[in-house]
Amino acid sequence: MSSENLVKHLPNDIGGTGCSGDKVNIFERDLYPWEKRCHALLDVLDYHKIVNTEEKRRGTENIGTEMAGKLSYYEKWIVSASNLLLQKGLLTPDAIAQKTKEVAARYNVIL
Amino acid sequence: MSKNHHHDHAHDHTPIIIQEKPGYYEILEISVRELLIEKGLIGADEVRKQIELLDSRSPALGSKLVVKAWLEPEFRSRLLSNGNAAAEEMGITIYDNTEFTVLEDTEKLHYVIVCTLCSCYPRPILGLPPDWYKSKEYRSRTVREPRAVLAEFGTLIPDDVEVLVQDSTASQRYMVLPLRPSGTESFSEEELEALVTRDTMIGVSIPKINQN
Structure with a gap:
């Protein structure tokens, strides 16, 4: 692939790039409770004009190809939101580190 | 929930419960x-x-819009000219500040909705999208080979019908107004609504009589 194509198409811009052999995996499932909370949280951040939909989408694009390939849909969303909140100076890395430790301990999880 | 948390007061809430160990x-x-x-x-x-x-949002809301449009030509005109206003008329708030556009199928044209960049979807009308709508395969292939993708959903569009793929954005959301199937002239509103599934409003399926 020429480097020019990388400039023209950002990672999420995949319209038309698929192969016919990659069949659509058609199935139904309910979201996990945390996924729905994550969705709702991002909606609330949009209402407050803290993180809008387009910023969130760009945030999922800015996590790098490896992470983009390995994380699930809402895993990308919460990572994107966390990065944006850090960039905007609304949260600090220390506060997130301390809080995740505290939450993990609450559920007897070792991170 | 604690025993002294009485529910004789006016607030509604869904408690947030974590059942398994979180990741x-x-x-x-x-x-x-x-x-x-x-x-x-x-x-x-x-x-x-x-x-x-x-x-509170599910494809049932979209089905109501579609059936009302089938039954009332004046509502259909309003729905096609301003989706937001027509939805509000039915008491459906477009809570996410997006523009809602309804695309009408004809005998010669069939629409399919996709969001190639991510997962934009008319959530206030249809609820949250299914996983396949957000998948790389659906997003990357639909604009190039819509008929092949539709065939995977069991939907075969005749060659003399044009297939038009509409891409969505963070501020522009779309829904298909499918054709009312022939043979439904005597159907009640409820019977008609049952034909209008979520997938018929995304355009990967068309309303059919005798669905399971």
Whole structure:
């Protein structure tokens, strides 16, 4: 692939790039409770004009190809939101580190 | 919930319950939410209220819009010219400030909706999208070979019908107004609504009589 194509198409811009052999995996499932909370949280951040939909989408694009390939849909969303909140100076890395430790301990999880 | 939390007061809420041990990303979600509440950037009840709003939205709302459009030509005109206003008329608020556009199928044209960049979808009308709508395969292939993708959903569009793929954006959301199947002249509103599934409003399926 020429480097020019990388400039023209950002990672999420995949319209038309698929192969016919990659069949659509058609199935139904309910979201996990945390996924729905994550969705709702991002909606609330949009209402407050803290993180809008387009910023969130760009945030999922800015996590790098490896992470983009390995994380699930809402895993990308919460990572994107966390990065944006850090960039905007609304949260600090220390506060997130301390809080995740505290939450993990609450559920007897070792991170 | 504690025993002294009486429910004779006027607030509705869905308790947030964690059943299994959370993984890393769930812990991150809990942490970010709690930090934002502690800092006063969002209200303590807002996420729960938004979950209730999300839960109140389902394709049944879209089905009602479609059937009303089938039965009332004047409503169909209003729905096609201004989706937001027509939805509001039916008591459906477009809570996410997006522009809602309804695309009408004809005997010679069939629409399919996709979001190639991510997962934009008319959530206030249809609820949250299915996983396949957000998948790389659906997003990357639909604009190039819509008929092949539709065939995977069991939908075969005759060659003399044009297939038009509409891509969505963060501010522009679309829904298909499918054709009313012939042979439904005597159907009640409820019977018609049952034919209008979520997938017929995304355009990967068409309304059919005798569905399972």
